[in-house]
Amino acid sequence: xxxxxxxxxxxxxxxxxxxxxxxxxxFSSPEAATAATGVKILRSGKVRVALKSNPVLKKVGGVVRIxxxxxxxxxxxxxxxxxxxxxxxxxxxxxxxxxxxGNQWQCQTHQATFTLAGKNLVGPASTALKRLPVKATASxxxxx
Ligand code: FES
Numbered sequence: 001x002x003x004x005x006x007x008x009x010x011x012x013x014x015x016x017x018x019x020x021x022x023x024x025x026x027f028s029s030p031e032a033a034t035a036a037t038g039v040k041i042l043r044s045g046k047v048r049v050a051l052k053s054n055p056v057l058k059k060v061g062g063v064v065r066i067x068x069x070x071x072x073x074x075x076x077x078x079x080x081x082x083x084x085x086x087x088x089x090x091x092x093x094x095x096x097x098x099x100x101x102g103n104q105w106q107c108q109t110h111q112a113t114f115t116l117a118g119k120n121l122v123g124p125a126s127t128a129l130k131r132l133p134v135k136a137t138a139s140x141x142x143x144x
Contacts, residue, residue, distance in 0.1 A: 033064060034056050035066075046144035049142075057076070057084075060078050062078045063075055090129075090130070093123075098129075110125075
């Protein structure tokens, strides 16, 4: 049997290693939230997001990430046909970085999890993500 494996250039060990790498890649890499486009920082410090530039927000549950807003990251989530929630992507435990994993945010420091809209699901964090004021029109959302 090893002759067959060697003649194809694939050993059993090599195949298992390759399979494990693919499996690790599928199940451990966090899904990155879509980076928002059409973002404008207003003089007031508010953040304006053009909906036309962010088609992912057409669907309820759609989320975009806005990084480097005065040193912080924000997520904008469509929560219903006309409602949006903006949350500060700073873990409420000790300020760890949050990344999207499926339909949750997960802290990279101690693994607390939050819903996309910011509700705390798993500790050690015990409070929801900080929400930011949101005003929405048919064409844009203003955060702050
Ligand atoms: S800093 Fe996020 S869980 Fe500790």
